[in-house]
Amino acid sequence: MKVLFRVSYSIPDGKRPEYLAAVAAVRAFYAGSETTFSLYETKGKHNHFEEVYVYPSVEAYEASDDPEATAPIAASIEKIYALASNVVYAVSTEVA
Numbered sequence: 724m725k726v727l728f729r730v731s732y733s734i735p736d737g738k739r740p741e742y743l744a745a746v747a748a749v750r751a752f753y754a755g756s757e758t759t760f761s762l763y764e765t766k767g768k769h770n771h772f773e774e775v776y777v778y779p780s781v782e783a784y785e786a787s788d789d790p791e792a793t794a795p796i797a798a799s800i801e802k803i804y805a806l807a808s809n810v811v812y813a814v815s816t817e818v819a
Contacts, residue, residue, distance in 0.1 A: 731810070732771070
């Protein structure tokens with residue numbers, strides 16, 4: 724059963740290049756894995772983004788909380804969330 728994890732937030736004006744550089748590291752990290760990562764910008768909302776992760780299983784989703792697993796991108800994740808405001812999380816599981 725796949726797990727869909729979504730995080731939406733806004734970043735401040737003037738921080739977009741810094742933000743996109745941090746997201747590029749996250750994108751590269753997941754490019755070689757079974758987890759799909761996508762980034763969307765909300766139409767009509769300047770600098771409002773949504774990260775979308777599709778994990779191949781509940782176990783893979785739960786393992787994503789392991790600091791050792793995400794150590795290579797920890798600094799990028801910290802940068803993203805230091806810039807983010809109005810953060811909203813949503814987790815959904817696939818219906819068979």
